[in-house]
Amino acid sequence: MSAAIVAAKEIVDNFRDRQTLFYALLFGPVLVPLLLGGSLVATERQLSIDFDEVTELAVSGAELAPNLIGFLRTHNIDAVPAPDDPAVAVRRGELPLVLAIDARYGEALRAGRPAPLTLHLDDSDKDSSKAGRRVSSLLELHERTLNALRLQHRGIDPTLFDSLEITVADVSSEGAGGQLLASLLPFMFIMSMVMGGFYLAIDTTAGERERRSLEPLLTLPLSRGSIVFGKFAATLAFVVLSVLLTAISVWSLFQVFPIELPGGQVRFDAPTVTRALALASPLAPFIAALLIAVSAFTRSAKEAQTYLGLMMVFPIAPFFALQYFSLGTSAASVALPMLGQYQLLERATLGEPIPHGHVVLSVGGTLTAAALLLWLARRLYTRERVLG
Amino acid sequence: MIVATELHKRFRRPGARRGEAPLVAVESVSFTALDGAVTGLLGPNGAGKSTTLRMLATLIRPDGGQASIDGHDVTGDALAVRQRLGFMPHDAGVYPRLSARENIHYYARLAGLDAHAASRRTGELMERLDMTGFAERRAAGFSQGQRTKVALARALVHRPRTIMLDEPTNGLDVMATRGLRGIIRELAESGHCILFSSHVMHEVEALSDTIAIIADGRVAMVDSLGGILERTGEGNLEDAFVQATGAER
Numbered sequence: 001m002s003a004a005i006v007a008a009k010e011i012v013d014n015f016r017d018r019q020t021l022f023y024a025l026l027f028g029p030v031l032v033p034l035l036l037g038g039s040l041v042a043t044e045r046q047l048s049i050d051f052d053e054v055t056e057l058a059v060s061g062a063e064l065a066p067n068l069i070g071f072l073r074t075h076n077i078d079a080v081p082a083p084d085d086p087a088v089a090v091r092r093g094e095l096p097l098v099l100a101i102d103a104r105y106g107e108a109l110r111a112g113r114p115a116p117l118t119l120h121l122d123d124s125d126k127d128s129s130k131a132g133r134r135v136s137s138l139l140e141l142h143e144r145t146l147n148a149l150r151l152q153h154r155g156i157d158p159t160l161f162d163s164l165e166i167t168v169a170d171v172s173s174e175g176a177g178g179q180l181l182a183s184l185l186p187f188m189f190i191m192s193m194v195m196g197g198f199y200l201a202i203d204t205t206a207g208e209r210e211r212r213s214l215e216p217l218l219t220l221p222l223s224r225g226s227i228v229f230g231k232f233a234a235t236l237a238f239v240v241l242s243v244l245l246t247a248i249s250v251w252s253l254f255q256v257f258p259i260e261l262p263g264g265q266v267r268f269d270a271p272t273v274t275r276a277l278a279l280a281s282p283l284a285p286f287i288a289a290l291l292i293a294v295s296a297f298t299r300s301a302k303e304a305q306t307y308l309g310l311m312m313v314f315p316i317a318p319f320f321a322l323q324y325f326s327l328g329t330s331a332a333s334v335a336l337p338m339l340g341q342y343q344l345l346e347r348a349t350l351g352e353p354i355p356h357g358h359v360v361l362s363v364g365g366t367l368t369a370a371a372l373l374l375w376l377a378r379r380l381y382t383r384e385r386v387l388g
Numbered sequence: 389m390i391v392a393t394e395l396h397k398r399f400r401r402p403g404a405r406r407g408e409a410p411l412v413a414v415e416s417v418s419f420t421a422l423d424g425a426v427t428g429l430l431g432p433n434g435a436g437k438s439t440t441l442r443m444l445a446t447l448i449r450p451d452g453g454q455a456s457i458d459g460h461d462v463t464g465d466a467l468a469v470r471q472r473l474g475f476m477p478h479d480a481g482v483y484p485r486l487s488a489r490e491n492i493h494y495y496a497r498l499a500g501l502d503a504h505a506a507s508r509r510t511g512e513l514m515e516r517l518d519m520t521g522f523a524e525r526r527a528a529g530f531s532q533g534q535r536t537k538v539a540l541a542r543a544l545v546h547r548p549r550t551i552m553l554d555e556p557t558n559g560l561d562v563m564a565t566r567g568l569r570g571i572i573r574e575l576a577e578s579g580h581c582i583l584f585s586s587h588v589m590h591e592v593e594a595l596s597d598t599i600a601i602i603a604d605g606r607v608a609m610v611d612s613l614g615g616i617l618e619r620t621g622e623g624n625l626e627d628a629f630v631q632a633t634g635a636e637r
Binding site: 002005006009012013016017211212213214215216217218219220221222223384387 | 442445446447448449467470471473475476477478479480481482483484485486490494495497498499500526539542543546
């Protein structure tokens with residue numbers, strides 16, 4: 001009961017603190033997903049080519065190559081007249097791309113020689129470079145057709161020139177890009193949980209001591225255990241709020257910008273995000289207990305910020321560890337708080353099955369660690385040094 | 389009633405090496421503070437006043453001796469002691485983002501009052517301590533006098549029989565000090581046991597029924613003002629204090 005009163009007061013108190021609110025409601029849930037997810041969406045948009053999109057292409061000498069123009073039109077590219085000096089127009093950025101058909105094109109084609117075409121583009125410009133790649137790949141396709149026709153015309157089997165038949169069989173379900181993407185979700189979840197409870201934990205423990213309000217509080221007729229548990233519960237509330245908002249914002253980000261993610265298997269749809277959130281949920285009490293224990297140990301809010309700042313390595317370390325070293329998922333690793341959730345959430349994001357045993361180990365290991373930390377925080381509160 | 393018998397407390401010096409002699413904050417403190425009376429703990433800074441009060445308030449454990457509040461031992465029965473004790477520490481320690489009313493209400497709830505009773509008690513205390521003018525304002529911009537009132541109201545919220553105040557008039561202006569003295573006298577007259585600490589002679593002289601002179605962690609003398617003057621053969625408390633603590637020897 002007393003713990004509930006302490007928790008309610010700390011929540012109300014900290015909802016009036018702009019710093020706490022910024023980190024709990026904006027930093028983790030909005031800023032991090034926008035920065036990470038936003039850059040992902042932007043990169044994907046710049047790199048991927050939509051061959052179904054109808055675009056115009058400035059072509060000089062279009063009348064010299066009616067077949068080529070027709071081929072491009074069937075691939076959603078409409079030829080429009082080009083300016084007199086294509087190179088200058090592209091250099092000035094007036095046009096992203098100009099295809100110049102040489103006067104000798106038709107003659108060379110008829111004579112069975114390579115027919116000259118010039119593609120004016122600016123490779124340092126992302127739009128120009130992207131348009132160039134789209135047109136080049138279409139031109140190559142057209143060239144292959146012409147090659148085959150020429151060989152058949154001379155009575156030669158075109159497959160004679162295909163000396164290798166290469167099949168790429170990727171056995172991993174995700175590919176390298178997919179793995180990185182899949183680890184973004186646990187990263188964002190853990191980061192938002194830590195940042196969500198960060199300032200509240202400092203404010204209610206080290207901050208309370210610094211403001212000298214701890215001393216009268218400890219002379220009230222209630223146990224120190226219920227004070228610690230109340231502060232833990234308030235921190236937990238902010239941690240949960242922060243991660244819930246993050247889940248909602250990640251899901252809505254990929255709803256607003258539906259992108260085809262590399263690897264094809266990574267998903268941020270509602271069932272995936274919900275499953276990942278459920279797997280990450282034991283981390284909420286663990287992180288709340290960790291924050292309370294560390295800031296109960298320190299003597300001032302400043303010291304607490306330093307220690308907890310160093311603790312920011314925790315959400316980042318497994319991220320890099322999993323990127324650099326190919327750590328296999330084992331019973332021991334899933335039982336470890338943070339690392340276990342990284343591994344399980346990665347698999348959840350990839351839509352892979354997760355053995356029930358691993359879930360049990362992860363939940364059990366993380367909750368045990370949370371209980372130990374809470375016990376430690378209570379111990380720290382019974383020391384005389386807690387008064388500072 | 390407070391009974392302290394040979395209370396002793398020592399601390400490890402900050403940054404001290406193992407085996408280094410500890411700092412003795414309280415050597416031996418014995419006194420009795422009766423119900424319905426104001427007892428003043430008079431001593432210079434560093435004499436051990438705050439440490440003594442903290443031991444009585446169950447915040448720290450004595451290393452020797454014993455003490456009880458209304459018959460409950462401060463080490464063995466800390467929760468019962470806290471139920472009967474209202475403590476106003478040296479620093480008011482109010483929550484800056486809560487209003488005066490919320491600060492008091494929070495303590496009332498923690499002391500075991502239900503929501504309704506807590507609201508009523510908070511209203512009563514704010515009326516009594518003349519706090520209605522700033523009841524709904526957040527404590528962040530409060531004057532020292534306003535902060536002290538909030539802290540005093542919090543200490544009184546669970547109707548404790550024993551009230552301890554550590555340097556209560558520190559930082560208060562003349563009018564606020566007069567007001568606080570009036571409240572302390574009233575509380576004593578209604579049967580409360582009041583123990584307060586101060587290093588200001590005339591403060592202790594004006595308020596106390598009993599004075600405990602404390603210096604270097606020891607109680608040098610406990611008596612009424614008249615008794616102390618008689619025993620030391622001095623004409624005023626200041627000279628008597630010097631004589632009792634042997635400061636000039």
